[in-house]
Structure formats: structure tokens, C-alpha cells
Amino acid sequence: MDTILLVVIIAVVAVLAVAGLLVSRRRGQAPPADRGAGATRTAPPAEPRVGDDAATPTAEERRTVEDVALPAPEETEVVEEPEAPEIEVPEPSAGRLVRLRARLARSQNSLGKGLLTLLSRERLDDDTWEEIEDTLLTADIGVGPTQELVERLRERVRVLGTRTPEELRALLREELLNQLDPSLDRAVRTEGGVSDEGEERPAVVMVVGVNGTGKTTTTGKLARVLVADGRSVVLGAADTFRAAAADQLQTWGQRVGARTVRGPEGGDPASVAFEAVREGIEATADVVLVDTAGRLHTKTGLMDELGKVKRVVEKQGPVSEVLLVLDATTGQNGLVQARVFAEVVEITGIALTKLDGTAKGGIVVAVQRELGVPVKLVGLGEGPDDLAPFEPEAFVDALLG
Numbered sequence: 001m002d003t004i005l006l007v008v009i010i011a012v013v014a015v016l017a018v019a020g021l022l023v024s025r026r027r028g029q030a031p032p033a034d035r036g037a038g039a040t041r042t043a044p045p046a047e048p049r050v051g052d053d054a055a056t057p058t059a060e061e062r063r064t065v066e067d068v069a070l071p072a073p074e075e076t077e078v079v080e081e082p083e084a085p086e087i088e089v090p091e092p093s094a095g096r097l098v099r100l101r102a103r104l105a106r107s108q109n110s111l112g113k114g115l116l117t118l119l120s121r122e123r124l125d126d127d128t129w130e131e132i133e134d135t136l137l138t139a140d141i142g143v144g145p146t147q148e149l150v151e152r153l154r155e156r157v158r159v160l161g162t163r164t165p166e167e168l169r170a171l172l173r174e175e176l177l178n179q180l181d182p183s184l185d186r187a188v189r190t191e192g193g194v195s196d197e198g199e200e201r202p203a204v205v206m207v208v209g210v211n212g213t214g215k216t217t218t219t220g221k222l223a224r225v226l227v228a229d230g231r232s233v234v235l236g237a238a239d240t241f242r243a244a245a246a247d248q249l250q251t252w253g254q255r256v257g258a259r260t261v262r263g264p265e266g267g268d269p270a271s272v273a274f275e276a277v278r279e280g281i282e283a284t285a286d287v288v289l290v291d292t293a294g295r296l297h298t299k300t301g302l303m304d305e306l307g308k309v310k311r312v313v314e315k316q317g318p319v320s321e322v323l324l325v326l327d328a329t330t331g332q333n334g335l336v337q338a339r340v341f342a343e344v345v346e347i348t349g350i351a352l353t354k355l356d357g358t359a360k361g362g363i364v365v366a367v368q369r370e371l372g373v374p375v376k377l378v379g380l381g382e383g384p385d386d387l388a389p390f391e392p393e394a395f396v397d398a399l400l401g
């Protein structure tokens with residue numbers, strides 16, 4: 001019985017194996033059309049190449065654009081409208097110089113340290129006083145102020161007799177402060193007025209200076225200072241020479257919600273300035289800041305353009321402040337620029353930029369002396385709130401470390 005069962009199982013397995021073999025052989029054979037006598041062998045399918053169709057084209061008729069239905073609305077991508085930039089809340093202006101003191105100290109205190117080291121020498125002979133003089137000159141304080149400072153220090157040290165480091169530091173602090181004239185009014189004039197017809201007028205601040213000194217940046221930063229102090233501002237992009245300058249100013253304005261009036265590239269700067277003031281009056285803004293172009297290297301051209309801007313603005317009311325922007329890193333060159341601008345317009349304040357990038361902080365003294373106008377603002381970095389009202393005490397303290 002067992003033997004019969006075994007034979008039956010072997011027979012069934014054998015039949016299945018033969019059937020399987022037949023099926024697999026049939027699948028591996030080429031289609032009958034290709035197998036006729038003389039039929040060429042087709043090349044094995046090649047790898048698809050760039051530009052090949054993904055699928056074998058069908059004999060279907062091509063459809064025109066009109067035949068193809070648009071995708072259902074819910075399938076389209078929703079493109080968001082660009083959002084209006086978020087209005088920033090700038091840092092209050094008071095005490096900014098104290099916050100930026102470390103930055104000032106980093107760039108300037110080689111001057112203070114150098115002077116204190118020299119003054120602490122056992123013997124203060126002529127050579128040492130000469131070294132003190134050289135240190136002051138290297139920091140761009142200028143010849144006149146240097147001689148004056150050294151003379152006064154020399155006299156006071158002689159009278160004082162004994163000199164402790166504390167006494168010397170106090171002496172130096174006092175004399176440096178003296179050179180900066182702390183009694184000068186350093187407030188940027190941003191108080192508006194009233195016209196003859198009794199209409200409120202915004203204060204108008206013209207920002208002038210050679211391109212590249214940080215003029216546009218300073219105008220933008222000043223807008224932030226004013227907004228931080230609760231004032232409303234309109235910006236005038238009267239630097240029509242470079243389109244990017246107007247864009248740059250507009251971006252600064254948008255960040256604090258201040259409107260920018262601009263004209264076509266190469267347009268008349270005076271007309272942009274006029275429009276900006278008009279906009280300021282209509283919007284009852286507190287301050288209109290006008291950024292001007294300083295590309296002109298010939299004095300006549302500069303005179304024509306700046307003079308015209310000022311005259312045109314004055315048709316609607318007085319200009320409250322003309323701020324000259326100077327780059328502290330340009331040293332004596334900055335003084336030459338200052339002289340040219342002062343001949344063209346009446347400068348009422350100086351904004352000294354890039355003080356973070358130079359050890360020549362003495363330029364503050366030199367430029368004030370040169371123009372008889374106070375340094376009102378100092379730029380201490382590229383950050384939006386790195387413009388500070390100038391405070392002589394904080395400046396000298398940073399110098400002395």
C-alpha cells in the first residue's frame with residue numbers, strides 16, 4: 001500500500017516538473033514575428049538617453065492646447081502675496097553711546113592707554129613730551145589742539161608735583177574733555193515750526209557728504225533714532241544719481257514705518273526734496289530727512305546742486321539742520337571734504353561714521369575745530385542701531401579705558 005502511494009506521489013511531482021519546464025521555455029522565446037527565416041536580431045533595448053521620450057509614443061491623435069482641460073482650481077498652487085515688512089521698534093537713543101562704549105574702547109583705547117603709559121614714566125623729560133605729542137598727532141587730533149593739550153598738561157603736571165596714576169588719569173580726562181568742548185549743543189535740531197499762515201511745519205534735516213561716507217546709512221539710522229524717540233518721519237531720497245541709494249533709503253524707512261519720497265533715477269534732486277517736504281507737511285510729520293547726493297567732485301557742481309536743494313526746500317520753510325557725514329577712517333581727507341562742504345552750505349552738525357573701524361578718534365576734536373560745528377552723532381558699526389548721539393564724557397571714558 002505504502003509503495004503504491006509513493007509511486008503516485010513521484011508520478012505527480014514528475015508531471016508538475018515537466019509542465020513547469022515547458023511554460024518557462026515558452027516565456028523565454030522571442031515573439032513569433034521575429035523568428036521567421038532571415039529575421040534580423042533586434043538590439044537589446046538601450047539605456048534611455050537625455051531627450052528620449054519616457055514612453056513609447058502612441059498612435060493617439062495629438063491634442064491641442066484648447067483640448068486640454070485646465071486643472072481643477074483646488075490643484076493650483078496658492079502663491080502668497082509678499083507680506084508687508086514688519087515694523088521694527090528701534091532701540092531708544094538715550095545711553096546708546098554707553099552701550100557702544102566697548103566698541104569705541106576697542107578701537108580707541110590704544111590712544112588713552114598710550115598716553116597714560118607715557119605720563120606715568122618716572123621722568124617726564126622733553127623726549128617723553130614729544131612722544132605724547134606724536135601719540136596725539138597719530139590719533140588725528142590735529143596740530144593746534146595737540147600743542148594746546150600738551151602745553152596745558154605739562155603745566156599742570158609741573159604744578160601738581162607728585163603724580164599718582166589716578167591723578168594723571170583725571171588730568172588727562174579733563175584736558176581731553178576740554179578739547180571736545182562739552183558746552184556745545186549737540187542735539188540734532190528736529191523741532192518743527194509754524195508757517196506765517198499758522199500751518200504746522202516739520203523740521204527739515206538735510207544730510208550731506210561725499211558718497212561712500214555712510215550718508216544714506218546714517219540717514220536711515222537717524223530715522224530710527226527719531227522714531228525710537230517717538231517722532232514721525234518722512235524720508236526724501238534726493239540722491240537720485242544712484243537708484244540703489246533710493247532703494248536703500250526706502251528699505252530703512254519701511255523697517256520703521258516711515259514713508260520715502262523718491263524720484264526717477266537721474267531726476268532733479270531739488271524736486272524730490274521739495275516733494276518730501278510737501279509730503280511731510282501734508283502728513284503732519286515731525287521731521288523730514290533729506291538724503292542728498294555727494295558725488296560731485298567739483299566745487300561748482302556741488303555748490304549748484306546742494307545750494308539749489310536748500311533753496312527749493314526753503315520755499316516751504318527753513319532747513320533746521322544740515323548734517324555733514326564724514327568717514328572717520330579717511331583722516332585728513334575727511335577734513336578737506338568738510339572744508340569744501342562748509343563753503344557750499346552752512347553746516348550745523350557733524351555725523352562721524354565708522355569710528356569703530358579706526359584708532360584715529362582724535363578726528364572728533366580736529367573736525368569740530370576745523371568747522372566750529374559740534375559732532376552730534378557717531379556711527380559705531382553697521383547695525384541698524386549703531387548710531388549714537390555723541391556724548392563727550394562717554395567718549396573720553398571709552399578712550400581712557
Ligand SMILES: Nc1nc2c(ncn2[C@@H]2O[C@H](COP(=O)(O)OP(=O)(O)OP(=O)(O)O)[C@@H](O)[C@H]2O)c(=O)[nH]1
Pocket residue numbers: 209210211212213214215216217218239242245294353354355356357378379380381382386
Ligand atoms: N563699520 C561701519 N560701517 C558703516 C558705518 N556707517 C556706514 N557704514 C557702512 O559704510 C558703507 C557705505 O554706506 P552708505 O550709506 O551706502 O554710503 P553713502 O555715503 O550713502 O554712499 P551712497 O549710498 O553711494 O550715496 C555701508 O557698507 C555701510 O554699512 C559705521 O558707523 N561703521
